[in-house]
Amino acid sequence: MAIQPISPPPTGYTEGICATYTPVSEVFTFNVRTICNRAGVDQLQIMFKNRYGMYDYYTFTAGKEEGLNIDRQTYKTWSVDYGSSNPSKQPYSRGLTDAQITISETHVINTGFINQPDFMFLEELYTSNQVYELRADGIPRPINIVNAEFLRKIKGNRNIVNLELTYVYSNNISLME
Amino acid sequence: MAQLITITHTPPTFTPVYTDGLFFTITTLTNFPKFRFVYDLYANNTNVFSGKATPNPFGLGIIDVSRILKNYVSNIPLSYYENTPIYTHETFPFSRPLEDNVINYEIRLGYEYAADEISPVTGFTGNGELIYDPLTNTFDLDGEVGLPAVSTGIYKTYQATMGVNGRATQQDFDMGPFILSGTPMNINPTTTGLFLTNSPRTRDIQPTEYYTLGFTNYYIDQVNLSQPYYSEYKFYDDLGNLLDTRQYQNVYSNGGGPMTDCNYVYQSYYNIIPKTDTEYNTLYLGCGPRNIDDFPQDTAQYTVQLFGNFTGSTQPPTPTPSPTPTPTPSVVPCPGCTLYTVENQSPSTGTFRYVDCDSRSTQTYTLPGNTAVQICACTGSLTNLSPGIVYSGDIPCGLQPCDSCDSVTIYNNSTGTTATFTLFNCTINSYAAYSLPPQTGNVYCCCAENIITLSGTIEIIVGPPCNQPTPTPTPTPSCLFRTFTIPLCGGSTCRGGICTCQNAGTQTVYAPCSVTTPFADGAELYTNTALSNPFDGTFSNGSVIYESINGFVSIVCVIGGPC
Numbered sequence: 001m002a003i004q005p006i007s008p009p010p011t012g013y014t015e016g017i018c019a020t021y022t023p024v025s026e027v028f029t030f031n032v033r034t035i036c037n038r039a040g041v042d043q044l045q046i047m048f049k050n051r052y053g054m055y056d057y058y059t060f061t062a063g064k065e066e067g068l069n070i071d072r073q074t075y076k077t078w079s080v081d082y083g084s085s086n087p088s089k090q091p092y093s094r095g096l097t098d099a100q101i102t103i104s105e106t107h108v109i110n111t112g113f114i115n116q117p118d119f120m121f122l123e124e125l126y127t128s129n130q131v132y133e134l135r136a137d138g139i140p141r142p143i144n145i146v147n148a149e150f151l152r153k154i155k156g157n158r159n160i161v162n163l164e165l166t167y168v169y170s171n172n173i174s175l176m177e
Numbered sequence: 178m179a180q181l182i183t184i185t186h187t188p189p190t191f192t193p194v195y196t197d198g199l200f201f202t203i204t205t206l207t208n209f210p211k212f213r214f215v216y217d218l219y220a221n222n223t224n225v226f227s228g229k230a231t232p233n234p235f236g237l238g239i240i241d242v243s244r245i246l247k248n249y250v251s252n253i254p255l256s257y258y259e260n261t262p263i264y265t266h267e268t269f270p271f272s273r274p275l276e277d278n279v280i281n282y283e284i285r286l287g288y289e290y291a292a293d294e295i296s297p298v299t300g301f302t303g304n305g306e307l308i309y310d311p312l313t314n315t316f317d318l319d320g321e322v323g324l325p326a327v328s329t330g331i332y333k334t335y336q337a338t339m340g341v342n343g344r345a346t347q348q349d350f351d352m353g354p355f356i357l358s359g360t361p362m363n364i365n366p367t368t369t370g371l372f373l374t375n376s377p378r379t380r381d382i383q384p385t386e387y388y389t390l391g392f393t394n395y396y397i398d399q400v401n402l403s404q405p406y407y408s409e410y411k412f413y414d415d416l417g418n419l420l421d422t423r424q425y426q427n428v429y430s431n432g433g434g435p436m437t438d439c440n441y442v443y444q445s446y447y448n449i450i451p452k453t454d455t456e457y458n459t460l461y462l463g464c465g466p467r468n469i470d471d472f473p474q475d476t477a478q479y480t481v482q483l484f485g486n487f488t489g490s491t492q493p494p495t496p497t498p499s500p501t502p503t504p505t506p507s508v509v510p511c512p513g514c515t516l517y518t519v520e521n522q523s524p525s526t527g528t529f530r531y532v533d534c535d536s537r538s539t540q541t542y543t544l545p546g547n548t549a550v551q552i553c554a555c556t557g558s559l560t561n562l563s564p565g566i567v568y569s570g571d572i573p574c575g576l577q578p579c580d581s582c583d584s585v586t587i588y589n590n591s592t593g594t595t596a597t598f599t600l601f602n603c604t605i606n607s608y609a610a611y612s613l614p615p616q617t618g619n620v621y622c623c624c625a626e627n628i629i630t631l632s633g634t635i636e637i638i639v640g641p642p643c644n645q646p647t648p649t650p651t652p653t654p655s656c657l658f659r660t661f662t663i664p665l666c667g668g669s670t671c672r673g674g675i676c677t678c679q680n681a682g683t684q685t686v687y688a689p690c691s692v693t694t695p696f697a698d699g700a701e702l703y704t705n706t707a708l709s710n711p712f713d714g715t716f717s718n719g720s721v722i723y724e725s726i727n728g729f730v731s732i733v734c735v736i737g738g739p740c
Contacts, residue, residue: 003275005255009263011470013270013431017424017484018406018439024357025405025483026367028390029379032466032476045386047266052355052373053193053252053278053337054391054459055265059383117377124375132254134266134387138467140254 007138035061044109046165047140049130057134058125060165062112066105069168073100101175104168107143111163119153122163126150131167142170181205181318182214182286182303182327185237189349190398191458193337194250198348199243201284201329206307206318207232209290211298214238217325219283220249221455229289240284243334250336252278256461258432266387269463269470270408270425271433279335279455287325303327331453333398340375355393357403358486370483373459384472388465392483394427395435395443396452404443405483408462410469415477427485433460442487513556513608516574518657520549520706523565532558534574534608547660548690549706555608573607583625584640588618589633596633600624603643656690658706663695663716670715670722676734678717686712696723700730 044064050056079093111118125131126147132140146166153160186202203214218226226245230238256265256272263272287303304327305320339350354371361370366378373391382388393403405427412420427433435450435457436443450457464481466472514534521527524546532555533540539558544550544566553574562568582603589596597612600623613619613635622643628635667681686695686702695702695716702712702725711728722733734740 005262021484024485025370028481030382054373
C-alpha cells in the first residue's frame, strides 16, 4: 500500500542540547543568496539520490526550455464506406487516422555560471537513478535524466561555464485514442 | 563439536552494497564426490536466499552476496518523523529513512557431498569432528548432518556505492571518514566526520530552498559508533555578526534517535536498541532555509554541524523502559534456605552436592570420614550423597539477599498461564515460592533484584522501600564434631600387677573436631553430638589402656606392663 506522507511535517520538535559535547562532524556552510530568477518558474530545485544513498539538492537558476516530444502511431483507412448499403464519401470521412499519440514533456535547464566544485558534484546528478523536481509547492515530481553524456570541466577544458540538463517527466498524461 | 568450515575472508562489517568486496571465502576439506558449499543468506533475520558454491581449484568457496542484498535495500524520498511518514526534503530537525536504507545480514554455511559419484548428496551443518588417520596421515570429516549452521555473524550493508569513480579500482570502501566519533580532522577539506555527500561544503542557497544532509548514526557494527547527540546552527548577518545559535537534540521525538531523551548515551543504549539494529544507522538533518523553522531574518550565512562523542570513563546507568519484564537470571531456583547438619557416619571420606543459598550455585562438598558440618543450603537441594552421609535440619537460614526491601507489585499479564516464581520475602525473612493466576497481581515486600521466574511471564514494578529483614548470618560450613568407635575394657585393668583389658564391647563417642584420635592423653570425648555429655569409661587401642573421666582422657597403663 502506498504511503501517504504528511506535508508539511509535524513540528513538535524541541530545542536544547543533550549535554555539552565536542564537534563530531565537519562544518557545512550555506551562503544565503537570492538569485535572479531566469528559469521562468518560481523555483526549480532538483533532488537526487547521491552515491552514498542519501538525497542531495541543486537548483538550476538559468534559462529553461520546455517542450513536448510527440509520438504518433497512424494508419490509413478507406474514406468510402464500401461495406454499407449505399457506399459514399462524406465530407467528414477520415482517411489517415491517428491510432495513438503519446507525449513526453522535455525540459532543458541550465545552471548558469558554475564553479569547479559544483561541476564535479553535479556528475552525481547526471548519473543518479532517483531524481525529483521540487517546485514551489514542495511536492516531489519524479523525472528522468536523458542526457547521454557528461563533459567534465577539467584543466584541459576550462571553457565550460554552464551545464545543461535535459529531463523528461516520469509520468505523462495519457492522450485519447 | 568443532566448526569444520573456516572463513578466510570477510567483507567490512559496514559497507556499501555496490562494492566488489562484499563476498566471503570459506574452506574445508573438499576432496569428496559432488562436494559443494551450501549457504543460507538472512537479510534482517529473514532467509532470503539459499545457494551453493563449488570450490575453486584451491578449495575455496566464494560467496558474493552483493547482488542479492542490493534487492533488499532501498531509499525512496520519504522519511519517518517519529512514526509519521514525511517527505525527506521537508525534514526538520531530523528524520530517518522510511525504507530499508541499511540492512543487516548473516550467512549460515554448510556443505554437501556424496559417498560416491552415483550416490545422492547429503547436507552437513558445517559442524562436526575432524578425524585424523595416522596410518595414511590424512584427515576426514565426521560432519553433523543438517542445514547450514556455521554463522558468519551479523554484518551490515546499505544502499550506496564507492562515492567517486576514482575509488572504483578498490575492493572495499573505507567508511572511517563517515563515522561521527572523535574530533573532525583537518579543514578545507575536513577529512573525517563527513556527511554522506560529495557536495561542496560551502553552498549558495536561496531562501526558498530545501536542503538535507545525511549522516551515519548509532552502532554501525559491534564496535564502531557514530554518536551525534545534537545539531548546532549558527546564523550570521552580512557583516559576520552572530545572529543566533540553535541546537536540536538527536532524539526520537525530534525525528532522530534511537535515544528517547538525554538521560541516555549511545554506549549504554544498546541494551534497549541492539547494536544489530539498522533503522537509525543513517539519518537526515534538515538544514535548508525552508526546512529551518523561524529562519532568522537578515541571515547572510549560516553553518550546520553535529556535536557528540561521549567519552566518560563510567557509563551512566541504563534506564529500563518501564515496565519491563525482568529476565530470568541464570541461577538455580531456591524455594528457601535451611540450616542442615550433614554427618558422614562412614570412616572413609564422602561427598554430597547442594545448592548454596548465597551464591545459588550447585556445589560439591567433601566431608572426611566420621565428621559432620553445618551448611545453609536451599531446602531439599542435598543430592548425590555418598554412603554413610546423613543430614537433618529444619532451621531457616540465609543472608538477606538485598540491601533494602521494596514493595514490589508483580503481575501475571498472560491470559492463560499461571506464573510461578520465588523471592526473598522480607516479612517472613525467608525465601518462598508463589504463584499468580492469569490476569492477576499482588504486592510483596521483598528483594526486587532477587525474583526468579520459574514458569510463565511476570511483570515487576518496584515501589517504595518496606520493612527491613533481620539478617540471619549464614554459617560458614565447618566441622561440628568427630565420631569415634572405641573398644571398652570391662572390670579391673590390673590383675596380678599386670595391666589387662577385658573386652566389654564398643562405644560410639563424639569429640570436638580438634580431636583427631581418642587414644591420646588430654582428648575430649562425649556421648552425644552436641558434646554436652562427657564420656566416662575405660577403653583401649589394643596396646594401651585409657581412661576418660568427665570427658578427659588419660593413659592408665600399657597392656602387659606393670600397673
